[in-house]
Amino acid sequence: MAKFHIKKDDQVIVLAGADKGKTGKVLKVIADKERAIVEGLNMVSKSTKPSAANPQGGIIKQEAAIHISNLSLIDPKSGKATRIKIEREGKTVKRIAKKSGEEIK
Numbered sequence: 001m002a003k004f005h006i007k008k009d010d011q012v013i014v015l016a017g018a019d020k021g022k023t024g025k026v027l028k029v030i031a032d033k034e035r036a037i038v039e040g041l042n043m044v045s046k047s048t049k050p051s052a053a054n055p056q057g058g059i060i061k062q063e064a065a066i067h068i069s070n071l072s073l074i075d076p077k078s079g080k081a082t083r084i085k086i087e088r089e090g091k092t093v094k095r096i097a098k099k100s101g102e103e104i105k
Contacts, residue, residue, distance in 0.1 A: 011074040035065035
């Protein structure tokens, strides 16, 4: 399974597509498809049948997956897109923003 620079709960910015330039929090990473679901971005309309959870049914809006290559982490200091550097200290791994040198938690 591939490893990605983006994890759940990271703040990311969209680099390409209809939502280019928008930011959000990663809700889920789908590793086998190399995609991520970002809160409030790439919204699609989905038709649903009536159920116990949604007795009315109808059309609902929900987030669709975005390819990992179209996302970049946000630098905690500047608020802009940044690449990361991996630092290993024994068994602990740190992700460091290349732009500012700050640790990404």
